[in-house]
Amino acid sequence: MPWWSWIVIWVALVALSLLYVVLLGIKLWRHFVALGREVSHASERLSFAPSRGASPSGAASGDLLRQAVGEAATNESSAPAELREPGWAIHGNPTELRAEYVQGKQDRKAVRRDRRIARRRERGQAQSLSDLRHSGTDLTL
CATH class of the missing domain: 1.20.5 (Single alpha-helices involved in coiled-coils or other helix-helix interfaces)
Structure with a gap:
């Protein structure tokens, strides 16, 4: 080579x-x-474009936030949702905030349980033993 x-x-x-x-x-x-x-x-789809009749000072995003919270509240429960400004919990009483958190957690749990019971009833499936007392069926013999 x-x-x-x-x-x-x-x-x-x-x-x-x-x-x-x-x-x-x-x-x-x-x-x-x-x-x-x-x-x-993606930024075009997610941007908060001001709606018609909205003030140019950025009130449109607040309106969209209120609308989204209102829709979420109507989907989860019939109680109206309380709208609060961002950062409101910083100055709140921790005991009251904790109690409100626990109550909200129990409410969400009850809503999920009710949906599960209704879904199983529609499908003709057996209910969970823990759900029987909430299903409205008579358990006495």
Whole structure:
């Protein structure tokens, strides 16, 4: 094997490795551009655009927040949700806040249990023993 064959081999290896790096760079650039497009589409969909008749001072986002909280409250329970400003709990009484948290947790648990009982009743499935006292069925013999 002559001495110049080694030079040809190394030149070919370097050229192929440079070609690989260039192709990898092109692929990464295309993925980066696609990611930028996805981020811009997502930000357009998630941005709070001011609704008609809303003040330009940013009241639209507050209206959207109140609407979302109102919809969530009507979906979970029939009681109206109390709207509060962000950061209201910082100055609240910890005992009252804890009691409110525990009550809300019990309410959410009861709503989930009622949905589970109704779903099982609709499907004709057996009720859980722990759900029998809440299902409204007579357990006396």
